[in-house]
Amino acid sequence: MQFSYSNPTNIYFGQSQIAAITRAIPSDSKVLVIYGGGSIKKNGVYDQVANALSDHQWQEFSGVEPNPSVETLNKAVEIAKKDNITYLLAVGGGSVIDGTKYVAAASHYEGDGWDILTGKHKVKSAIPLGAVLTLPATGSESNKGAVVTKKSTQDKLSFLSPHVQPKFAVLDPDAMKTLPQRQLINGLVDAWVHVCEQYITKPAEGMVQDGFAEAILKNLKTLGEDFANHDNNAWRANLMWNANQALNGLIGAGVPQDWATHMIGHELTALYGVDHARSLAIIQPSLLRNQIEFKRAKLEQMGQNVFELAQGPDLAERTIDQIESFYHNLQVATQLTEHGTDKPAAVQAVLNQLQTHNMVTLGENQSITLKKIDEILQSAIA
CATH class of the missing domain: 3.40.50.1970 (Rossmann fold)
Structure with a gap:
């Protein structure tokens, strides 16, 4: 480090x-x-x-x-x-x-x-x-x-x-008392992905960073499962503090970071007006499945330490399923529908914007090329 x-x-x-x-x-x-x-x-x-x-x-x-x-x-x-x-x-x-x-x-x-x-x-x-x-x-x-x-x-x-x-x-x-439920859910999802972008990369032996990231993820998972009680002082305070800690620089210090989900998600927001947090939920599961071999070790670590899943050869795959379920349980979609019915045009529009912004190799390994982004979008766009 x-x-x-x-x-x-x-x-x-x-x-x-x-x-x-x-x-x-x-x-x-x-x-x-x-x-x-x-x-x-x-x-x-x-x-x-x-x-x-x-x-x-x-x-x-x-x-x-x-x-x-x-x-x-x-x-x-x-x-x-x-x-x-x-x-x-x-x-x-x-x-x-x-x-x-x-x-x-x-x-x-x-x-x-x-x-x-x-x-x-x-x-x-x-x-x-x-x-x-x-x-x-x-x-x-x-x-x-x-x-x-x-x-x-x-x-x-x-x-x-x-x-x-x-x-x-x-x-x-x-x-936060008068915030609509949609905005509270967006905050929860946004904070969750912020942690993931700094955690689901590759092992770096950052014990404090990993442990703190896992604690925040478990807290956000608990808040999501307890969303029915969001009109509660403790619930509000804990979301506010967890979201702050998710992106104040500490858990990402000295460890690999990804941010490809954000870079691609930004284009969905700019082109189709998708809420920022919801653009992340649309892209992330497809991106993780596409990059699973690079991220397998950290996904397995997350599966064990955050979701308490049993060991097994498909642990990484089951962890991604749990992440997607986390979004679905909050009524957050994991596929884009705002583009209408022309999927090829939507995929190409996003690729064109990424090229314009020189976002053609992304991720902690620079392994997310335009070809890989195309594959991710094919899965992430309905």
């Missing part, structure tokens, strides 16, 4: 912690609060944020979509530049936080902000930001990654920079 690990995000976890914003953001800051739709005004989160910022100079920007678009976010960049904003506060789920990271970086760049996503511009500085998490899923509240969509070209790309790592994050499970 060779790695450097640091997570400087200060976490305020628990009920009534939104009040911590008052001391977390310097009092002389010019703050731009960024959020999505009107849900935070219905569940009391907006009022709590406003109260916490009562002694600060602040304004707001709303309308950030699920799968945040650069077209919308650039309007916030204009405000940040024009009004000399010195601190950003994201209030929402992963989409709002990812979008705010883009605003933070693009506000310190004079060119086209999309250059950050294409790699043309390397982020050198950004407006500092904090986050109030309302939908646990992505772990974006305490990591340095962001995913942004360009609607005009149906591109969905990501970037990483330590400059956009949130300075602090408020995780109050009460903010």
Whole structure:
């Protein structure tokens, strides 16, 4: 294992912690609060944020979509530049936080902000930001990654920079109380796949990383099995904390990581509007079956340690079946139907986008070529 690990995000976890914003953001800051739709005004989160910022100079920007678009976010960049904003506060789920990271970086760049996503511009500085998490899923509240969509070209790309790592994050499970069941399920699935992308690779003798990953997977499995009790303080708190730990950098430190499911899934979201988490559930089982010989050892380990399956020559295959059952029990599909009835055209559309984005060899072994992606899509698309 060779790695450097640091997570400087200060976490305020628990009920009534939104009040911590008052001391977390310097009092002389010019703050731009960024959020999505009107849900935070219905569940009391907006009022709590406003109260916490009562002694600060602040304004707001709303309308950030699920799968945040650069077209919308650039309007916030204009405000940040024009009004000399010195601190950003994201209030929402992963989409709002990812979008705010883009605003933070693009506000310190004079060119086209999309250059950050294409790699043309390397982020050198950004407006500092904090986050109030309302939908646990992505772990974006305490990591340095962001995913942004360009609607005009149906591109969905990501970037990483330590400059956009949130300075602090408020995780109050009460903010989840009014979330629709679909969004809670999406959060559960998203966190699950985040762990899998860092765990179902090849043995690396990372005892802490494997043990922690397996603990999170078992926790998420338990939460999924107990979904009927999701309107429960402990259930909410545990999903929120598990989703955070799934992608704060720790379980992936010094071990192989995959992320091919995400790269292919992003294209389903960009092309067909599939919820991000559900795009992952569509791709992952087919990808695991396609790459089973590379991933057999870790799948067998997962089968034993997470699903408590008996040893046997088909243990890896049975583990994939259990993963697929986990999704089906949550009423999450594992085949794409949003494309309509033209399967060949859908497969080709995804392949074309991946080629455009230079995503032609994926996975921890670089064994997922376009030919393999074609095979995966043939299985994953109905």
